Amino acid sequence: MIKRQQIKELFKETAFGNEVRVMGWVKTFRNNQFIALNDGSCMSNLQVVVDFTNTDEALLKRITTGAAIAVTGRLVESLGKGQSVEVKASDIEILGDSDPEKYPLQPKKHSLEFLREIAHLRFRTNTFNAVFKVRHALAFAVHQFFNNRGFVYMHTPVITASDAEGAGEMFKVTTLDLDDTPKKDDGSIDFSQDFFGRATNLTVSGQLEGELAAMAFGQIYTFGPTFRAENSNTTRHLAEFWMIEPEVAFFDLEDNMQLAEDMLKYVISYALNNCAEELEFLNGRLLEEEKNKPQQERSELSLVEKLNFCLGNDFVRLTYTEAIQILRSSKPNQKKQFKYLIDDWGADLQSEHERYLVEKHFKKPVILTDYPADIKAFYMRQNETDSEGRRTVRAMDILFPGIGEIVGGSQREERLDKLTERMRAMNIPEEELWWYLDTRRFGSAPHAGFGLGFERLVLFVTGMTNIRDVIAFPRFPKSAEF
Amino acid sequence: MIKRQQIKELFKETAFGNEVRVMGWVKTFRNNQFIALNDGSCMSNLQVVVDFTNTDEALLKRITTGAAIAVTGRLVESLGKGQSVEVKASDIEILGDSDPEKYPLQPKKHSLEFLREIAHLRFRTNTFNAVFKVRHALAFAVHQFFNNRGFVYMHTPVITASDAEGAGEMFKVTTLDLDDTPKKDDGSIDFSQDFFGRATNLTVSGQLEGELAAMAFGQIYTFGPTFRAENSNTTRHLAEFWMIEPEVAFFDLEDNMQLAEDMLKYVISYALNNCAEELEFLNGRLLEEEKNKPQQERSELSLVEKLNFCLGNDFVRLTYTEAIQILRSSKPNQKKQFKYLIDDWGADLQSEHERYLVEKHFKKPVILTDYPADIKAFYMRQNETDSEGRRTVRAMDILFPGIGEIVGGSQREERLDKLTERMRAMNIPEEELWWYLDTRRFGSAPHAGFGLGFERLVLFVTGMTNIRDVIAFPRFPKSAEF
Numbered sequence: 001m002i003k004r005q006q007i008k009e010l011f012k013e014t015a016f017g018n019e020v021r022v023m024g025w026v027k028t029f030r031n032n033q034f035i036a037l038n039d040g041s042c043m044s045n046l047q048v049v050v051d052f053t054n055t056d057e058a059l060l061k062r063i064t065t066g067a068a069i070a071v072t073g074r075l076v077e078s079l080g081k082g083q084s085v086e087v088k089a090s091d092i093e094i095l096g097d098s099d100p101e102k103y104p105l106q107p108k109k110h111s112l113e114f115l116r117e118i119a120h121l122r123f124r125t126n127t128f129n130a131v132f133k134v135r136h137a138l139a140f141a142v143h144q145f146f147n148n149r150g151f152v153y154m155h156t157p158v159i160t161a162s163d164a165e166g167a168g169e170m171f172k173v174t175t176l177d178l179d180d181t182p183k184k185d186d187g188s189i190d191f192s193q194d195f196f197g198r199a200t201n202l203t204v205s206g207q208l209e210g211e212l213a214a215m216a217f218g219q220i221y222t223f224g225p226t227f228r229a230e231n232s233n234t235t236r237h238l239a240e241f242w243m244i245e246p247e248v249a250f251f252d253l254e255d256n257m258q259l260a261e262d263m264l265k266y267v268i269s270y271a272l273n274n275c276a277e278e279l280e281f282l283n284g285r286l287l288e289e290e291k292n293k294p295q296q297e298r299s300e301l302s303l304v305e306k307l308n309f310c311l312g313n314d315f316v317r318l319t320y321t322e323a324i325q326i327l328r329s330s331k332p333n334q335k336k337q338f339k340y341l342i343d344d345w346g347a348d349l350q351s352e353h354e355r356y357l358v359e360k361h362f363k364k365p366v367i368l369t370d371y372p373a374d375i376k377a378f379y380m381r382q383n384e385t386d387s388e389g390r391r392t393v394r395a396m397d398i399l400f401p402g403i404g405e406i407v408g409g410s411q412r413e414e415r416l417d418k419l420t421e422r423m424r425a426m427n428i429p430e431e432e433l434w435w436y437l438d439t440r441r442f443g444s445a446p447h448a449g450f451g452l453g454f455e456r457l458v459l460f461v462t463g464m465t466n467i468r469d470v471i472a473f474p475r476f477p478k479s480a481e482f
Numbered sequence: 483m484i485k486r487q488q489i490k491e492l493f494k495e496t497a498f499g500n501e502v503r504v505m506g507w508v509k510t511f512r513n514n515q516f517i518a519l520n521d522g523s524c525m526s527n528l529q530v531v532v533d534f535t536n537t538d539e540a541l542l543k544r545i546t547t548g549a550a551i552a553v554t555g556r557l558v559e560s561l562g563k564g565q566s567v568e569v570k571a572s573d574i575e576i577l578g579d580s581d582p583e584k585y586p587l588q589p590k591k592h593s594l595e596f597l598r599e600i601a602h603l604r605f606r607t608n609t610f611n612a613v614f615k616v617r618h619a620l621a622f623a624v625h626q627f628f629n630n631r632g633f634v635y636m637h638t639p640v641i642t643a644s645d646a647e648g649a650g651e652m653f654k655v656t657t658l659d660l661d662d663t664p665k666k667d668d669g670s671i672d673f674s675q676d677f678f679g680r681a682t683n684l685t686v687s688g689q690l691e692g693e694l695a696a697m698a699f700g701q702i703y704t705f706g707p708t709f710r711a712e713n714s715n716t717t718r719h720l721a722e723f724w725m726i727e728p729e730v731a732f733f734d735l736e737d738n739m740q741l742a743e744d745m746l747k748y749v750i751s752y753a754l755n756n757c758a759e760e761l762e763f764l765n766g767r768l769l770e771e772e773k774n775k776p777q778q779e780r781s782e783l784s785l786v787e788k789l790n791f792c793l794g795n796d797f798v799r800l801t802y803t804e805a806i807q808i809l810r811s812s813k814p815n816q817k818k819q820f821k822y823l824i825d826d827w828g829a830d831l832q833s834e835h836e837r838y839l840v841e842k843h844f845k846k847p848v849i850l851t852d853y854p855a856d857i858k859a860f861y862m863r864q865n866e867t868d869s870e871g872r873r874t875v876r877a878m879d880i881l882f883p884g885i886g887e888i889v890g891g892s893q894r895e896e897r898l899d900k901l902t903e904r905m906r907a908m909n910i911p912e913e914e915l916w917w918y919l920d921t922r923r924f925g926s927a928p929h930a931g932f933g934l935g936f937e938r939l940v941l942f943v944t945g946m947t948n949i950r951d952v953i954a955f956p957r958f959p960k961s962a963e964f
Contacts, residue, residue, distance in 0.1 A: 004732060006700070008632065023732045024700075025925045040700030040731070041632060068927035070732075096896065096926030103924050120691075120917040121924070123698030132699070136634045143625050150490065150523060152618045157955045158640065158707045159653070159684075159722050161962040171641075171655050171677070173684065175711045178654065178663055178671050189660050195653070195711055195721065196962035202640075202655065209602075209955060209964060216605030217614070218488070218506075218522030224707065225640045229657045229677055239677065240641050249522070250486060250505045250552075414578065435602040435964050442585050442603070443507045444578030445550035473639045473691060480643040480678035482691060482917050 002072070008041035011084055016077050020087060022046060023070045023095065025124065028107050029063045035089075037071065043129055043277050047078065047086040059092060065107050066098030066124070112469055119473055120482055127285060130278035131470055134271055135458045141270035142223060142244055142454075145263055151246060152217040155224060156206030161198050162432055169229040170201035171239075202227040207245050207449060208379070208436050211412060214247040214447055215439045221246040223454075231477050235466040236404070238455060240475040247449035253381075253394045253411040256448035257367050260398055260407050261315050263452070264365075268307050271461050279304055279461075286463040299402075303463040306401065315365040315398065321345065321390075323368050326361060327353050345390065348375045354404045371395040378422045380410040396450070403460050409450020416440035484554070490523035493566055498559050502569060504528060505552045505577065507606065510589050511545045517571075519553065525611055525759050529560065529568040541574060547589050548580030548606070594951055601955055602964055609767060612760035613952055616753055617940045623752035624705060624726055624936075627745055633728060634699040637706060638688030643680050644914055651711040652683035653721075684709040689727050689931065690861070690918050693894060696729040696929055697921045703728040705936070713959050717948040718886070720937060722957040729931035735863075735876045735893045738930035739849050742880055742889050743797050745934070746847075750789050753943050761786055761943075768945040781884075785945040788883065797847040797880065803827065803872075805850050808843060809835050827872065830857045836879075836886045853877040860904045862892040878932070885942050891932020898922040 004021045005013075013020070024039030024046070032052040036045035048071050052060060063069065073089040080086070100106075104118050105125065115122040122128045146153065159173050175195040176182065182190040191199045206222040213220045222245040229239065246259065272279065283303040290298045301309060327333055327342040332352075340350045349368075358366050370383060373391040380393035398407035413419045419440055423430055430437060458470040468474040473482040486503045487495075495502070506521030506528070514534040518527035530553050534542060545551065555571040562568070582588075586600050587607065597604040604610045628635065641655050657677040658664065664672040673681045688704040695702045704727040711721065728741065754761065765785040772780045783791060809815055809824040814834075822832045831850075840848050852865060855873040862875035880889035895901045901922055905912055912919060940952040950956040955964040 006632070023927065025698075040634075040698055066925045068731075068925040095928065096922070096924070098924045105924075120694040120920060121698075123695055129698065132634060132636070132695075136629075139635050139637075140625055140629045143622055147618075147622045150488070152522075152614060153621050154614070154954055155621075155707070155724055157722060157957060157962075157964070159709075159957050159962055169657075171657060172660065173653050173655055174660070175651075175653060176660070178656070178658070178660070181660055181663075195713075195959060196957070197960040198962065200962050212602040212964070213605050213614075213954065214522075216507075216522055216603075216611065225637070227641075231677075240639060242637055249550075438602060440578070442578070442580045442587075443548045443550040445505065446577065472636055472695065475639060475641050475678070477677060478679040480639075480641055480680065480682050482639070482694070 004070075006041040007037065007039045007044075007046045010046060010075070010087075011042070011044065013075055013085060016075055016085075018075050019072065019090075020075045021070065021072045022048075022087065023068070026063055026065055026067045026069060026098075028065060032060055035063060035069075035071075037069070040129070043126060043133075043281060044083065047080060047083060048073065048092075049086060049088045050092065051089065055092070059094065062094045062097055063092070064098050064100045064103070066103045066105060068095040068098075069093060070095055112466065116468055116474075123472075126281060128469075130275075130281045131458070131462050131464060132472070133278045134275050134282070134462050135470060137271050137274045138267050138457060138461060139223070139454070141267040141274075142263070144270070145266045146221045146246065149219070151219045151221045152213065154206070154210060154213045154220045154222050156203070156209040156222050158203055158225060159196070159200050160203045161196065161200050162208070163201055168204050170204060171227050171229045173200045173202055204228060205243070205245065205451065207247065207451065208433070210245050210247040210449065211447065212435065212439055214249050214449070215443065215445070218250070219246070219248045233477055235468070236456070238467055238471060238474055238476060241467075241471065242454040244452040244454055245449060247447065249445050249447045251411070251448040252446060253369060253396060253448055256409055256411060256450060257315075257317060257369070257396055260396075260409065260450050260452075261367070264398070264407070264457075265311050267457070268461060269311055272304070272307055272311075279307070282462050282464075306463075307461065310365060310400075313364050315367050316362045317367045317369065319370040320349075320368055320372065320392070321370065323349070323353075323357060327356065330356060330361070332356060346372045346374065351404050354399045355401075358399045358401050358404075365401070366399045367396055368399065369394070369396045371397075376410070378426050378428055379412050379419070381413045382418055382422070394448075400456075400460055403456050406456045406460065407450050407452050409448065411446065411448040414440060414444045414446050416444065486552075488523040489519065489521045489526075489528045492528060492557070492569075493524070493526065495557055495567060498557055498567075500557050501554065501572075502557045503552065503554045504530075504569065505550070508545055508547055508549045508551060508580075510547060514542055517545060517551075517553075519551070522611070525608060525615075525763060526565065529562065529565060530555065530574075531568060531570045532574065533571065537574070541576065544576045544579055545574070546580050546582045546585070548585045548587060550577040550580075551575060552577055594948065598950055598956075605954075608763060610951075612757075612763045613940070613944050613946060614954070615760045616757050616764070616944050617952060619753050619756045620749050620939060620943060621705075621936070623749040624745070626752070627748045628703045628728065631701070633701045633703045634695065636688070636692060636695045636702045636704050638685070638691040638704050640685055640707060641678070641682050642685045643678065643682050644690070645681075645683055650686050652686060653709050653711045655682045655684055686710060687725070687727065687933065689729065689933065690915070692727050692729040692931065693929065694917065694921055696731050696931070697925065697927070700732070701728070701730045715959055717950070718938070720949055720953060720956055720958060723949075723953065724936040726934040726936055727931060729929065731927050731929045733893070733930040734928055735851060735878060735930055738891055738893060738932060739797075739799060739851070739878055742878075742891065742932050742934075743849070746880070746889070746939075747793050749939070750943060751793055754786070754789055754793075761789070764944050764946075788945075789943065792847060792882075795846050797849050798844045799849045799851065801852040802831075802850055802854065802874070803852065805831070805835075805839060809838065812838060812843070814838060828854045828856065833886050836881045837883075840881045840883050840886075847883070848881045849878055850881065851876070851878045853879075858892070860908050860910055861894050861901070863895045864900055864904070876930075882938075882942055885938050888938045888942065889932050889934050891930065893928065893930040896922060896926045896928050898926065
């Protein structure tokens, strides 16, 4: 029997008249004659032409949406527009039926909400096919970017005994019998009997371990799952998500900002170059979606225009203090249209403020730096207190249109005395992080890094609006299906 | 100030006489004159020559092993062998001291056991620098191999509500207060109050979810952390490890074996081509290690010879039944040297048997197929019962010298009736895996896949012997430090 070919390969063939063999799933079957066949290798379907007069009636009935079939036939030049080739079937075999009465995915538009309920099948739709192909391309581009620059990919641990990472609520990990937890004499749980001999959690960040490796390899990055046990039911938060965290020795905040901007531009550019078909589809999808919105809520740019716009512009860089000045005198603040009015220096910025800066004021991606120390993590490098007595740290957040914060990072506090002083003030136990402090004891050096929430990146590049639609099987409060 | 250069880049420079700037960590400082400086960009150290007669005594004292320094100086051609350039320092700045009385990593040989206790610093040794550079290269090669072939990288969930994956003991994940778990009327734990509204665990495999995606994209792979809560204190097991799991629609076991062999050869070849310096070092390290072993325990091939040998030979393919015949009549079985003697068909193979086949009998990597159904998982495709009434499944295990099983896979059971029959026999609840069974209900198709334990691959390629030495921060019973 001749060898099966992928449909993507077949579209490049020009040996018309040759016998070919393909396998895939039926998307539609029109007029008992035209099968649109997809095997996942590309978004486009192959047209298979059935000689229905010479095909068994019972077989024709089984060619239904969702059925898996194997087709042998002759490759012919296509007369239809938009496709180069089609296959005149000489033999069709049903590999797996799909009962049209029961198959949840009919050839019509389904809501994203409905598709989330059948996440095991939604990959078969055009939208999710495109989203996950783009996700793949972005993941590969991240690895390629860092590999090209000589970074070392580190797998930092998922299970951690530390709960001092400070990035959010943690999930507990245990093998204890929850029905009958062993107790110590004082009534507290005896974690010495747990698998690791102590209480453990799921990591919220690989940064602290990443810093250890950066102090040897010079430049490293992580790309792995991280977890938040926060009860957030929003379109921007997941309980389990993937994060990319580069960390570089001898880098200051300027270097760090440049690295982040270069990385974002590299991966967006890679997606544009490698996912033209998918992005064109997602571009059209978004235009269609926006037709249902009132004029003033529609984007000024289409998806592809927005991506190109990001590539063509330097990101605006300004300090938190400068941002507060802009926001304080902004129209929505003056007219009290912000939900949280900007009054004093020191307030944390809300999504509405970030979006104002990016989407209205600058109309470009923005990097905010030098945030108040009080609203940032213990490991960020402390600036000199300014003339007005304000204490800031060398933090940076990158804000993107529609997404808000996509990257958060900082130069790290490399001075042992400053670091431990801050930890004490924030009640972070030094004993627990002895290994982290060791890097400041032995050959400490200036260094910096950042975290990129991968799903936020995928949201931005695909134009999807709910983060649950850009990860295969989303985990959120009350939901761990599949 | 002039821009810092990485040492790796400096080694390529020929602009002798120019002023350069480097930063790194002091490996050694000889005769108050020669600093061996490393910045992690390559294994080789840069020689920095200090004009000690014109350098402050106090500064010279601070140039100690492990200290981080910044050096400005002139690039000169090196007269020493093995290095092309060195730097004559005009200015040295101490970025971070390293007290030689306290720094645990002295410039001498430390045992791997000791280094495991200080895993946060062991990256700074030559051995671990080499191991993690090779690990990085292998990870990148895996992504490149699959990307080149059009596979889609899937991030399957880490937190799962399923405990039917059947690959081993699972860790529980919860946000319940372990001191005071909420109870239902019948006294059992009320998981409806847990974060996900049900009991959840850490995944042991992404395969089942991977199959869902393969039924849409045709070919996918996962590369993510997986977990086993087994109390195994061996040199081959970890509680947290990374696994690569490709899954391909329309593949049979033959295709699957070829894919696995191609992948292993691709990534080994990539490491040889991209980590020459590191593999040369690890090759020497292993030769050194083996000198302490009795003659008969030493490897016949050096590390690099072993890797090249794998590339140059087809993997031997045979069935479990054929392997049993070979083992039954083997010398160690006849002479009762095996701990577990091979007598009847149906026994699970032990490590000693796998190693005999690979290292003594064939002296090549071996792929065993068609194992007894009783010792394999429910999702493997069932063969026809043979003339002697034996029931086998289309499983495959790839066995490597020194490592044993490095890949385990199978063609999957795509027939709904056969699959559910098997699940019932093995007491696997069908309701819980409704989504998995749906792929057999709607457009089922032959498909196959396998799992590669990434750390076992790294063990093989680096020649290390304990799996705890090829992952940054190993997780095993009673240990979750860092």
